[in-house]
Amino acid sequence: MTEEEKKEDDVRVGVFICHCGSNIGGLIDCKGLADYAGTLPGVTHSEDNLYTCSETGLTAIKTAIKENNLNRVVVASCTPRTHEPLFRECVSEAGLNPYLFNFVNIRDQCTWVHMKDAEGAYAKAADLVKMGVAKAEKLEPLDMIKLDINQVGLVIGGGVTGISAALNLSRQGFKTYLIEKEAQLGGRLNNLYKLFPHDIDASEIVNRLISNANNPKNLEVLTSTQIVNIHGFVGNYEVEITQNGNNKTLKVGTIIVAVGSSLLDPKGLFGYNGQNIITQYELEPKLKNNQIKAKDIVMIQCAGSRNDKRPYCSSVCCMTALKNALIIKEKNPDTHISILFRDLYTPGTEYEEYYRKAREKGIIFINYDVDRNPNVEENQVRVYNEYIGEDMLIPYDLLVLSTPLVANTDNKVLAQMLKVPTESNNFFLEAHVKLRPSDFATAGVFIGGSAKWPVDITESIAQGYSAASRASTILSHKTIEVDGATSNLPVYNKNLCSGCEICMKVCPFHAIVKNEDDEIEIIEALCKGCGVCGATCTNQAIVIKHFTDDQIMSEILAYGGK
């Protein structure tokens, strides 16, 4: 081996310590830390920057890579959760494989949380840098996985969210399927009278949506259709459906879950009888048909929600009650309406106005406590009023329960087919409540509307568009690159594999299969890189790329080594 080639194999780590203005540099000696990093094995360059993520900082990294022939880069600064993509791109621009970059968190998990212990913070930062360098030394270049994209979208659920999403996708020019299990599109919107805000006719909205959906260029609407099974991965999903007994497979690139929610069965709640004790949903058609003759109306909010069984707020019921109460009051100003509530939720610029108007029109609001639920008696409701300190008796000839929207009972089945999670109330759970509100963790699957939690029509439409826009970021490409940090059974470990299949059973994404030769095969496109199979593999044959045993052990040894 010539000196030149040997040099090529050597690990040459560059360490960049970020001051983050005074966020890090204000507490610990970044210059000293950079000097310390310079003494670590494998480190051939170290420096401190005022802001490593700034243009100046990034240029410093690129320059150092070129000048010092660096083949590993460690940045000690904020958190990989926000800045890893930036630095990966930076080293990549300088010709280094992006996986040869390692992040050390010395701000969010160090200087920000040990502000009164500069010495302790420095010692921790120094250890973390040492561990980061140790891992960096073991890093291996990885290739992104390139996948072909079938540029066709699928939307599950033909309610207001689903139609909005499907129209948006198809109008962008993507062939789109819209699947609805009922015979008719529109979902619950078909049953509603008027919509808040502005008391728009629900029929106007639903008719417009349906007529648009039925006259599209790229949209294929499939009603009375159920999903049988879903296979594949981002860009390449195969969805088996059944429509009136006919089975068919749709090949699509992305899937939007817009299955909405269900109504709570009100039986047993506050004496519900479907006659003069009904739900808001049952009130809507009566309003539409002008059937309300009652003189004394009581509405009970949070009927069946915000309790131990259903701890969440259904979010649409306050506004529904206010809207319906006002509609009645405007038609028959003599009607007495009382709304029994726990808290009223009227956010934004429009909704509070409903409450104000309701007060002006003489609608009575009575607060009740969760521990003293209103008691429904014959022709009257007994409710404890905190302010006067005793029970009030309110007569009614119509009692309306504001019951919550609940998750569909078949959400779990769909969730399992899609390999996406649901939360404790059985609603679908997005990838991140703030950072990725329309995505699932599973690539190529998106979410919008009341499938996630109850939302009103305005929000449903917005979320439908949002999900469509997220889906189009994939559909607009012929190919896509996905993370290369997956599970892997390297050729050199094949002899270790005993074929016990435990990895296949623990893989939540069914990314591990036995091929025709009866050998374990990992479908990298399906793998999400969790690493469970690697920690489970009985013969330790599986390697988790970018989080290998060797890399993690090197971090442990760097910290614990004496």
Next chain:
Amino acid sequence: MSFEPKLLGFLCNWCSYAGADLAGVSRIQYPPNMRVIRVMCSGRIDPKFIVQALELGIDGVYVMGCHIGDCHYLEGNYEAVKKYEMTREFLKLVGLDNRIRLDWVSASEGVRFGEVVSKFVNDIKELGPSPLSGDSPDKDLINKVRAIRLAAGSNRMRALVGRERKITEEDNVYGEKYPLEKYKEIMSQAIIEEYERHRILIALEDESKSVKSLASELSVDPSIILEHILTLKGRAQVDFQEIIKNTPIYMRRE
């Protein structure tokens, strides 16, 4: 100077690491004793990582993941529990089980992250330094912990822990569900057996020994040692070497 524990935390990327970041963003203050290794999922945390850290004299190891039901990878944390429980069972054998802890911290629980870390620091402070820390830790204990690391990584233990959920929570091929308590019994027995077997392997590293001398060295009944030797012979890890004064001597096979 008071004892400042040296702690290591394994945090999953999506919940607990994010929770730790949120603690920072919210400027929650907690003691700086714990260093963090980020993994994508708590289910990635191999028992050998935890034991290796203790073997090096680290005073405590924290394993953190998403709350049950919230796993970014659906079920990784269920696997993490099984692996952690097995590790803890093993560590009970040497009294180090109270130096490891498992917790769920969500991405929104920044305050809680600070609280649980502070509590861990305090609890380990009360417990005192690890017997394996310091410049000259007890050689025998190091070998015991090493035996645990190797035993936890053995094919048998990994197969048992890897199959546990499938066997106890779903039907097996015969349509039966195996009771969890019974499975735990099998696990406990396997843990003791594999621990002793790996202690034998370590004891044979430097020199070949007889059953009798292994029995007195490891304080295990000779008949049990003999059984282990036979098993290890079957696994091609130990071999008969020679007979000295009517006593068979066994050696380690590479």
